[in-house]
Amino acid sequence: MNNKHLEKSYNVVLGIGMLVLGIIMFGFFLKDVWQLAQLLWQVNLTDNFYNITRLILETFLFFEFVVLTQEYFLKNHISLENFMYIGITAMLRNLLVYHDDTLGILIQSVxxxxxxxxxxxxxxxxxxxxxxxxxxERTEFIFAEEHPNTESIKNNHSVIDTPNEKK
Structure with missing residues (x-):
């Protein structure tokens, strides 16, 4: 009983932590969207191209992490595949933004x-x-199809007394 209480407490703390983390990430997502909206009104965007692309890619990363926290609350777990997808897309985005170093490109590609x-x-x-x-399951099903009388034997086996049992 004590383990169930501990497990329930752990799940409550984990849920609260995920909710706080999701709210913080959503706040950063909104902050990045606001900064992008402000950059939209600037005239000289060519000078800030790398900053703009970095900010756009950062916004998408925050969006993906918000989706991960949503998945946690809907399915009560986060799949490992989603973490791998986010890692791959984050590395691809990083490769798009920082492509000046040849050795860095090679390491990121690997x-x-x-x-x-x-x-x-x-x-x-x-x-x-x-x-x-x-x-x-398939082998049990095939065996049951090939030996249709085994089900009745299995049911009768529990009724048969073993020689060592006393009545």
Whole structure:
């Protein structure tokens, strides 16, 4: 009983923390949108091109994190795939903004490729594990179709007394 109380308290604290974090991220999202709206009225945007693109990409990252917190409240968990998608898109956005350093581009490209490879392996392993789980059900179903009388034997087996039992 004490473990259930502790688990419930932990879930409440986690929920409150996620709500506060979501509100903070939503605030930063609104702040970035407001800054972009202010930049819209400036005449000399070519000088601030990198700042504008950085701000746009930052806004999208905040938007994705707000969506993650929404997913937590709707599904009561956040999937690992979504974290990987956000990591890949964040690295791609970073590559779009900071592309002056050749070695940095190479490292980021390798990191993006590695993250995509990890995502492929993760999705493959999920399918493989699901297939293994359903394989046992399929073999039981096939066995039941091939041996229709086994169900009645299984039901009667619980009624039969073993020799060691006393009445």
């Amino acid at each position: 990191a993006i490729g590695l993250m995509i490879l990890v995502l492929i392996v993760y999705r493959w392993s999920l399918r493989y594990l699901a297939d293994l789980e359903h394989q046992e």
